[in-house]
Amino acid sequence: MTDQYAVIGRPISHTKSPLIHGLFAEATGQQLSYGAIEGSEGDFAGDVQRFRDSGGRGMNITAPFKLQAYSLATQPSERARLAKAANALRFDGDQVLAENFDGIGLLRDIQHNLGNPLAGKRVLLLGAGGAVRGALLPFLGAEPAQLVMANRDLRKAQVLAWELKHPRLEVLGYEALEGEHFDIVVNATSASLTGERPPVPASVFNGAALAYELAYGKGLTPFLRLAQEQRVAQLADGVGMLVEQAAEAFEWWRGVRPDTRPVIDRLTIPLV
Numbered sequence: 001m002t003d004q005y006a007v008i009g010r011p012i013s014h015t016k017s018p019l020i021h022g023l024f025a026e027a028t029g030q031q032l033s034y035g036a037i038e039g040s041e042g043d044f045a046g047d048v049q050r051f052r053d054s055g056g057r058g059m060n061i062t063a064p065f066k067l068q069a070y071s072l073a074t075q076p077s078e079r080a081r082l083a084k085a086a087n088a089l090r091f092d093g094d095q096v097l098a099e100n101f102d103g104i105g106l107l108r109d110i111q112h113n114l115g116n117p118l119a120g121k122r123v124l125l126l127g128a129g130g131a132v133r134g135a136l137l138p139f140l141g142a143e144p145a146q147l148v149m150a151n152r153d154l155r156k157a158q159v160l161a162w163e164l165k166h167p168r169l170e171v172l173g174y175e176a177l178e179g180e181h182f183d184i185v186v187n188a189t190s191a192s193l194t195g196e197r198p199p200v201p202a203s204v205f206n207g208a209a210l211a212y213e214l215a216y217g218k219g220l221t222p223f224l225r226l227a228q229e230q231r232v233a234q235l236a237d238g239v240g241m242l243v244e245q246a247a248e249a250f251e252w253w254r255g256v257r258p259d260t261r262p263v264i265d266r267l268t269i270p271l272v
C-alpha cells in the first residue's frame, strides 16, 4: 500500500500542505499519498489513532492541535519539548516521534532564501506564543548579537526567557522598544490574523534589513505596511517558512530533501 501522510487541523479547508507535499513527492519520485483531516473537537487522540490504524506513517499538525500532538509523543525532540508543541509526528511501530519544524523553517527562509544571516545581528521577535516558542532555540543557535522578545503579556515572555536562560536573549515590553532599532524584525504574534498590528514603535525599523510577517497570503499587513513606511529594505510574509517547514518534515519522513524554490515561487502571492 502507498505510504499515507496527512495534515490535521480545525478548520483545515484552507491548508496548502497537500499541495506542497504532493509537489515534493512528484519532484523527488516518492510514492506517497498526503491528505487533509478535519480534526474532531473533543477526540484528537482518537483521530490520530484511526489514521495510524489505517496505515498512516506521519502527520503534520496545525491549529489548534499542536499542544495535544506534543502530549501524544513518546519521543519528542528538544525543539518540540521547548515549544511544548509539535507540528509533525512520525509513527515508528509503537513509537510516536514528535518534531517542531516551524522555527527552523522560519530560520531557513530568513537566512537561506532571503539572504539575511542572523549571526551578529540585532533581532526583534514579537510575541510569546507557540510560534515564538518554536523559533527561540533555532534563532539563538544562529548566534545573533542580541535577540529581543517583546510581548503585551510581559510575564509570558519572561517565563519563556527564564526557561532558556540564554545570555543573548532579552525581554522588553512594547513601550520599552521606543528608540531601539534592529536589523531584523519578525512578527510572530497572531495580530495580523485579525487585521491588527502589534503596538510596536516605528523606530524599531530604522535601518532594518528585513521585516518578516509569519502570516501567509494576507498581503501587506498593518505590520508590513508600517515597515514599508519606514523604508525597510526587504519585506516578506510566511510563505517561505510554510514551505521550508514542510520540506523538513518531508525529509524527516522520507530521507530525501526536496527543492523548495519552485514550490515557494508557485505559492507566493505578491505583497500589495
Ligand code: ATR
Binding pocket: 126, 127, 128, 129, 130, 131, 132, 151, 152, 153, 154, 156, 188, 189, 190, 191, 196, 197, 198, 199
Ligand atoms: P501562536 O501559536 O500563533 O503563537 P498564541 O500561542 O495564541 O498563538 O499566541 C499569540 C501571540 O500573539 C501572543 O504572544 C499574543 O500576545 P499576548 O500573549 O500578549 O496575548 C500575541 N498577540 C495576539 N494579538 C496581538 C495584538 N493585537 N497585538 C500584539 N500581540 C498580539
